[in-house]
Amino acid sequence: MNQTPPRRRLKRKVRISLLMIAFAIPTLFMSFTVVKSYFADEKAMSKEMINQETPKPEVPVTTPEEQPTEEAPDEKEEIVEPPTGKVVYLTFDDGPSHLTKDFLDVLEANDVLATFFMQGTNLQKENLQDSVKRATENGHYVGAHSMTHDYKTLYKDFQFVAEMRETLDLIRDITGTEPNLVRAPYGSAPGLNSEQARNQIVENELKLWDWTIDSEDWSLAKNPSQIVTNIKNSTKREQEVILMHEKEQTLAVLPEIIEFYKSQGYQFAVYHESYHFELNFQGDDRL
Numbered sequence: 001m002n003q004t005p006p007r008r009r010l011k012r013k014v015r016i017s018l019l020m021i022a023f024a025i026p027t028l029f030m031s032f033t034v035v036k037s038y039f040a041d042e043k044a045m046s047k048e049m050i051n052q053e054t055p056k057p058e059v060p061v062t063t064p065e066e067q068p069t070e071e072a073p074d075e076k077e078e079i080v081e082p083p084t085g086k087v088v089y090l091t092f093d094d095g096p097s098h099l100t101k102d103f104l105d106v107l108e109a110n111d112v113l114a115t116f117f118m119q120g121t122n123l124q125k126e127n128l129q130d131s132v133k134r135a136t137e138n139g140h141y142v143g144a145h146s147m148t149h150d151y152k153t154l155y156k157d158f159q160f161v162a163e164m165r166e167t168l169d170l171i172r173d174i175t176g177t178e179p180n181l182v183r184a185p186y187g188s189a190p191g192l193n194s195e196q197a198r199n200q201i202v203e204n205e206l207k208l209w210d211w212t213i214d215s216e217d218w219s220l221a222k223n224p225s226q227i228v229t230n231i232k233n234s235t236k237r238e239q240e241v242i243l244m245h246e247k248e249q250t251l252a253v254l255p256e257i258i259e260f261y262k263s264q265g266y267q268f269a270v271y272h273e274s275y276h277f278e279l280n281f282q283g284d285d286r287l
């Protein structure tokens with residue numbers, strides 16, 4: 001008989017045992033994992049079933065972990081650093097319009113942010129709402145410029161606050177932002193000369209901005225280069241807020257206006273509630 005020598009037999013035995021161990025460990029581990037996940041599923045299922053069976057309490061129960069802590073960051077109260085040095089705010093009134101998307105293109109191409117004051121009757125036009133949404137998504141600010149833009153209705157019939165609130169609601173519905181800055185059609189003077197009218201604005205927690213430079217762009221359809229001249233001649237403050245409108249002639253010279261402020265060392269800023277500053281012809285520091 002071909003007998004295997006004892007030493008080789010021993011060696012083979014050791015090899016077989018090692019092989020068996022090598023297989024056994026992963027197999028055991030795998031079965032453990034399978035069993036564990038099975039029980040986990042069971043547990044989850046029974047939990048779910050319990051949840052289905054238990055009627056939900058009408059008053060939500062707050063566990064201690066869910067209670068808001070003082071450290072919890074409040075998104076609404078995020079602090080944004082105000083811009084410093086020479087700062088220019090480009091502002092565009094009376095939109096949205098069929099030109100809004102073109103204004104956004106120019107601003108985007110020049111990496112500049114701006115502040116828009118939009119009118120309710122235009123915001124209601126569904127075909128313009130994508131541009132409004134895009135404006136806030138691109139980082140621009142969209143504030144309110146009344147529903148009707150009508151002097152008599154706003155200032156003589158005291159519809160100013162009601163119209164601004166309605167316009168702000170529209171902006172909120174379209175963009176999801178919650179602006180509180182408004183621009184008075186024709187400026188706050190003389191329309192808001194009455195302190196009573198301004199009290200209403202304060203009580204409704206609205207802020208109001210006029211401007212430091214009137215480009216008079218709306219009247220310069222036939223002479224767009226005069227818009228640039230007007231702006232250049234009036235620029236003298238550390239902080240300028242330029243009144244412009246969504247007009248063809250304004251769009252045409254916008255790159256030139258941006259170029260001018262860049263050459264003068266201004267940085268472009270966009271309005272933000274956290275660094276609001278007083279800018280109204282009434283000199284009312286509550287607005």
Ligand SMILES: [Zn+2]
Nearest residue numbers: 093094185186
């Ligand atoms: Zn206007």
